Amino acid sequence: MNTWLRDLFLPSAASIKAQSVDDLFMFILWLNIIFFILIAGLTILFCIQYKRRSANQKTAHIEHHTVLELTWTVLPLILCLIVFFWGFNTYMQAGVAPDGAMEIQVTAKKWIWSFGYPDGSVAIGKLWVPVNKPVRLIMHSEDVLHAFFVPGFRIKQDVLPNRYTETWFHATQVGDYVIPCTEYCGKGHSEMKAVVKVVSQQDYEKFLEEGDPDEKGLPPEKLGATLYVNLGCSTCHSIDGTKGQGPSWKGIWSAQHKMVDGKSFLVDENYIRTSILQPQQMIVEGFEGIMPSYQGQIRERQLVALIAYIKSLK
Amino acid sequence: MADVIASPAVHTGDHGHHADYLSDPQHKGIWSWMTTVDHKRLGVMYLWAVLLAFLVGGVFALLVRLELMNPGEDFMTAEQYNQAFTLHGAIMVFLFIIPSIPAALGNFVMPLMLGAKDVAFPRLNLASFWVYVAGAVMAVTSIVVGGVDTGWTFYTPYSTSTGGAVTMMTLSVFVLGFSSIFTGINFIATVHKLRAPGMGWFQLPLFVWGIYATAIIQVLATPVLGITMVLLIMERAFNIGIFDAQIGGDPVLFQHFFWFYSHPAVYIMILPGMAIISEIIPTFSRRTIFGYRLIALSSVAIALIGFLVWGHHMFTSGQSALAASIFSFLTFLVAIPSGIKIFNWIATMYKASISLNTPMLYATSFLLLFGIGGLTGIFLGALSVDIHLHDTYFVVAHFHYVMMGGTVIAFLGGLHYWWPKMFGRMYNETVARIACALVFIGFNMTFLTQFFMGSQGMPRRYYTYLDQFQPLHQFSTFGSWVLGAGLLIAAVNLMGALRGPKNAPDNPWGGTTLEWQTQSPPITHNFAGQPAIEHNPYDYRYFKVPSDAV
Numbered sequence: 001m002n003t004w005l006r007d008l009f010l011p012s013a014a015s016i017k018a019q020s021v022d023d024l025f026m027f028i029l030w031l032n033i034i035f036f037i038l039i040a041g042l043t044i045l046f047c048i049q050y051k052r053r054s055a056n057q058k059t060a061h062i063e064h065h066t067v068l069e070l071t072w073t074v075l076p077l078i079l080c081l082i083v084f085f086w087g088f089n090t091y092m093q094a095g096v097a098p099d100g101a102m103e104i105q106v107t108a109k110k111w112i113w114s115f116g117y118p119d120g121s122v123a124i125g126k127l128w129v130p131v132n133k134p135v136r137l138i139m140h141s142e143d144v145l146h147a148f149f150v151p152g153f154r155i156k157q158d159v160l161p162n163r164y165t166e167t168w169f170h171a172t173q174v175g176d177y178v179i180p181c182t183e184y185c186g187k188g189h190s191e192m193k194a195v196v197k198v199v200s201q202q203d204y205e206k207f208l209e210e211g212d213p214d215e216k217g218l219p220p221e222k223l224g225a226t227l228y229v230n231l232g233c234s235t236c237h238s239i240d241g242t243k244g245q246g247p248s249w250k251g252i253w254s255a256q257h258k259m260v261d262g263k264s265f266l267v268d269e270n271y272i273r274t275s276i277l278q279p280q281q282m283i284v285e286g287f288e289g290i291m292p293s294y295q296g297q298i299r300e301r302q303l304v305a306l307i308a309y310i311k312s313l314k
Numbered sequence: 315m316a317d318v319i320a321s322p323a324v325h326t327g328d329h330g331h332h333a334d335y336l337s338d339p340q341h342k343g344i345w346s347w348m349t350t351v352d353h354k355r356l357g358v359m360y361l362w363a364v365l366l367a368f369l370v371g372g373v374f375a376l377l378v379r380l381e382l383m384n385p386g387e388d389f390m391t392a393e394q395y396n397q398a399f400t401l402h403g404a405i406m407v408f409l410f411i412i413p414s415i416p417a418a419l420g421n422f423v424m425p426l427m428l429g430a431k432d433v434a435f436p437r438l439n440l441a442s443f444w445v446y447v448a449g450a451v452m453a454v455t456s457i458v459v460g461g462v463d464t465g466w467t468f469y470t471p472y473s474t475s476t477g478g479a480v481t482m483m484t485l486s487v488f489v490l491g492f493s494s495i496f497t498g499i500n501f502i503a504t505v506h507k508l509r510a511p512g513m514g515w516f517q518l519p520l521f522v523w524g525i526y527a528t529a530i531i532q533v534l535a536t537p538v539l540g541i542t543m544v545l546l547i548m549e550r551a552f553n554i555g556i557f558d559a560q561i562g563g564d565p566v567l568f569q570h571f572f573w574f575y576s577h578p579a580v581y582i583m584i585l586p587g588m589a590i591i592s593e594i595i596p597t598f599s600r601r602t603i604f605g606y607r608l609i610a611l612s613s614v615a616i617a618l619i620g621f622l623v624w625g626h627h628m629f630t631s632g633q634s635a636l637a638a639s640i641f642s643f644l645t646f647l648v649a650i651p652s653g654i655k656i657f658n659w660i661a662t663m664y665k666a667s668i669s670l671n672t673p674m675l676y677a678t679s680f681l682l683l684f685g686i687g688g689l690t691g692i693f694l695g696a697l698s699v700d701i702h703l704h705d706t707y708f709v710v711a712h713f714h715y716v717m718m719g720g721t722v723i724a725f726l727g728g729l730h731y732w733w734p735k736m737f738g739r740m741y742n743e744t745v746a747r748i749a750c751a752l753v754f755i756g757f758n759m760t761f762l763t764q765f766f767m768g769s770q771g772m773p774r775r776y777y778t779y780l781d782q783f784q785p786l787h788q789f790s791t792f793g794s795w796v797l798g799a800g801l802l803i804a805a806v807n808l809m810g811a812l813r814g815p816k817n818a819p820d821n822p823w824g825g826t827t828l829e830w831q832t833q834s835p836p837i838t839h840n841f842a843g844q845p846a847i848e849h850n851p852y853d854y855r856y857f858k859v860p861s862d863a864v
Contacts, residue, residue: 008766009765009766009769009770010769010770011770011771017698020698021698021699021701021702024696024698024699025693025699025702025769028692028693028696028699029693031689031692032686032689032690032692032693035685035689036682036685036686036689039656039660039681039682039685040681040682040685042660042663043660043663043678043681043682046660046663046664046666046668047663047668047670047678050599050663050664050665050666050667050668051668051669051670052600052667052668052669053667055859055863056859057600057667058667059599059600059601059665059666059667059854060601060664060665060666061601061602061853061854061855062601062602062604062661062664062665063602063604063605063606064604064605064606064607064608065604065605065661068661069605069608069654069657069658072653072654072657073650073653073654076649076650076653077650080646080647080649080650080692080695081646083646083692083695083696084642084643084646084695084696086696087642087695087696087697087698087699087700088639088642088643088697089698090697090698091635091638091639091697091698091701092635092639094698094701095635143471143475144471144472144475145469145471145472145565147630147705149705149771149773151702151770151771152771154698154701154702155701155702156630156701156702156704156705157630157632158630158631158632160559160565160566160632161471161559161560161565162559162563162564162565163632165632178771178780180771180773180776181773182704182705182706182773182774183469183705184396184465184469184472184774184775185472186396186463186472186476187392187393187396187463188392189392189396189775189776189777190392190773190775190776190777190778190779191392191778242387245392
């Protein structure tokens with residue numbers, strides 16, 4: 001019963017913190033169930049038991065009952081205090097990352113997450129971490145508020161534009177865990193997603209040396225298709241011709257793009273390269289200049305792949 | 315032994331000699347309504363206004379649910395969806411729930427309950443109504459001219475940087491705030507000064523206690539919202555740098571200001587709902603209320619402690635651990651008085667004579683739904699658990715159980731309870747019960763599912779979602795149709811009754827409070843003479859139930 005309820009409400013626990021949060025969650029859930037049965041049971045029981053049978057039915061005149069009233073004041077108070085201290089305790093324990101935790105810089109902007117690793121490399125949309133190692137995230141936003149949430153780890157922290165906030169986790173299970181943005185940030189809010197890739201220490205070191213294994217050995221066109229999702233391009237640019245926050249990529253290769261300032265450009269390698277690295281230079285008519293720059297966050301090989309991918313979208 | 319608690323001057327049986335407030339020959343025509351200072355007419359005008367707002371907000375809710383039928387775009391773009399949920403929230407909170415019970419039902423019933431001729435400041439009451447209308451017109455204008463996509467919370471810096479008619483919308487919230495403050499001041503003065511002879515503080519009907527506690531919050535908290543909105547407008551217009559980090563401001567400061575009002579506002583919304591339940595349950599149980607003083611004082615306790623818990627909306631915002639801990643602690647304290655009320659209401663049904671007429675059906679629905687709303691609040695008050703649940707559908711489900719399962723259900727119960735008094739007409743009882751059942755079932759279908767989605771990690775304000783959530787989202791959308799159908803049937807039933815003859819008895823439910831001791835609908839000056847109080851309310855030992863009561 002307990003396991004069934006836990007699975008009904010909670011995603012599987014994949015961090016050390018998750019376990020302690022879940023224990024408290026289940027305690028409160030049982031409190032909820034017991035008190036709901038009490039409230040609903042008494043209400044229904046009294047409605048049946050004391051249903052009006054005649055218009056002049058005699059009723060009791062009970063104004064109050066001190067012992068009873070004290071009971072339902074003090075008992076819930078005690079239970080609430082237990083829950084408070086339990087929640088306080090797990091919160092404080094989980095508050096500060098242990099010494100020696102690996103540090104990762106997290107940058108949020110509309111509508112992508114990027115992660116800076118200790119070796120200076122940057123990855124967009126994917127947070128690679130080794131399993132069984134504490135990871136401390138130092139986060140800031142470049143525009144509005146965002147929030148970093150990993151349901152599988154039971155952590156959440158708002159990301160602010162004017163100061164650093166932090167959170168940490170210690171993943172216990174290898175796997176992929178979604179990071180949905182949970183502070184409303186506009187049009188692309190519901191598609192501002194990233195993934196935590198929890199891998200073994202070996203695989204993690206391999207990632208640092210050789211880059212994303214998912215991107216290895218793919219022909220540029222295929223790699224471009226992967227990057228289209230992973231780098232967050234798909235949030236704003238469609239590949240089927242529908243108008244999103246940005247122009248669709250379908251059939252734009254070697255077309256003429258008209259800009260808001262009236263100029264016109266041929267969509268070629270250089271146009272796409274500039275659009276990705278300095279998007280504010282060229283804004284297509286009918287759109288706003290909201291695309292963030294990928295300068296310094298995208299490798300040359302990835303740029304080539306994206307260009308190849310766009311070329312292929314007829 | 316006295317048979318009635320009211321004085322002989324207002325003894326029933328001599329009605330028919332007086333024209334009621336609806337058909338008073340001295341006050342005829344549309345102009346007499348627009349300039350009326352009669353609290354009953356103002357209550358009725360407020361009622362139509364808030365019901366209209368409820369309809370508009372409800373349509374937006376159905377649209378939002380419909381869009382969530384499938385992941386990705388169904389029939390709205392992300393931008394339109396963001397505007398739809400913003401308008402749903404803003405209209406429901408500022409135009410519907412906050413004024414619904416106090417300004418509509420409270421205006422009509424409270425002076426009657428006190429045995430007064432009117433509120434203390436009738437002209438201020440009229441001003442409050444027209445200020446409300448002005449605010450509502452501005453809110454509608456902002457929808458038409460540009461759309462607002464900030465969410466009803468207007469969090470900075472998104473709200474200072476986005477386009478659309480945010481300035482107009484916030485200005486309308488500022489204006490609506492004044493309407494709320496005027497009503498609050500008026501009600502406080504009325505309760506202090508216009509009680510009938512013999513009516514001490516502990517002879518007040520509990521509805522009046524609830525409305526009084528609400529009025530205190532309205533007067534103390536709403537100015538803070540007004541100031542916050544002005545700061546936001548100035549920030550947008552002049553780039554002052556209070557909230558916008560780009561120019562040196564602090565976005566979290568806005569959240570503190572906003573919730574300093576908006577958490578107490580939650581109690582502005584729920585206390586009047588509790589107040590209605592405290593009337594319905596003793597009347598339909600024909601029994602004195604259990605623990606009168608505890609219920610009355612718990613309203614005041616909720617109003618006061620409610621001012622000190624705003625930080626529990628901000629556990630993940632980056633506020634200090636110390637602040638978070640204090641807010642969590644106080645949050646658990648404020649839960650206690652609500653729990654006390656629930657148990658006292660249930661105890662009132664012990665050894666009673668219960669009839670499950672429509673108002674009582676709504677009251678029992680309230681006990682179950684508000685029970686769930688309150689209990690699930692314990693999850694959110696606990697620090698470490700809230701970190702996981704914050705800004706997910708779990709929170710959405712929780713506050714809908716409190717706001718809709720609590721306040722709106724109580725409002726519907728109150729409407730069915732006082733409808734015969736307000737308009738002198740009975741509605742079809744069977745249809746009303748069917749509507750109540752549909753509302754109950756549809757509501758649970760819509761929102762119970764959202765608890766599971768939320769704790770599984772479905773964030774709120776999402777236009778699209780992971781495929782794993784689709785079955786629950788669809789079920790929730792089906793539920794919203796059942797809920798909508800129930801509300802529609804209830805509305806048609808109530809409105810339809812207005813076309814029938816004036817067939818309601820003066821006291822159809824056997825209520826003990828003073829509004830039932832005058833005719834239905836009441837005469838323009840409420841009572842033929844000055845009523846006096848000899849017994850406590852709900853004391854059925856001294857009260858003879860009229861023979862024409864249901």
